[in-house]
Amino acid sequence: AQKITQTQPGMFVQEKEAVTLDCTYDTSDQSYGLFWYKQPSSGEMIFLIYQGSYDEQNATEGRYSLNFQKARKSANLVISASQLGDSAMYFCATVFGNEKLTFGTGTRLTIIP
């Protein structure tokens, strides 16, 4: 069965430090997409970054980058120079061949001043 796993329920990081949020997945599909979403306390889901399975370069969007290691089936999110506003829940999500987005259980990130 296809599966996505986030093993860090919560993380505390000092402001201005970089942080890596882990995400692993399990699939036999060759074509798939990987997403990261941010959910602040207000509740909305904010798209951060996308990586396609055939993309050779790691995706980057401003302070966000996706460390894609296909052989290890991992798609970790790296946030550089963390800010207080980065405190939120972060969800890794995938689409494997079929069309629906499957979400991991999330990581609650807290940035400490």
Add this chain to the structure above:
Amino acid sequence: DSGVTQTPKHLITATGQRVTLRCSPRSGDLSVYWYQQSLDQGLQFLIQYYNGEERAKGNILERFSAQQFPDLHSELNLSSLELGDSALYFCASRPGPFGELFFGEGSRLTVL
């Protein structure tokens, strides 16, 4: 602003009642998805529509139903409500079957 509009934003009702949640996707988006997020839980996929047709079904209870209308807006109907149905219900849309999913702000349902 993602362009996806959900109404109502908040809804409080009693057990046994029925409610309808409405979603207007981004202009031109044909795919609409519904997700349920219970307290401190991840997002559970409920159902997907593509251009008016049901495309995929997830963990949607029989008490729940949905449809997508010709103008592409969608409604999620929840009936015989139970306390455990209290959750944040998200609608999301995308232009086609793949790519980024754009989320609405959610409808927060509280069942008392």
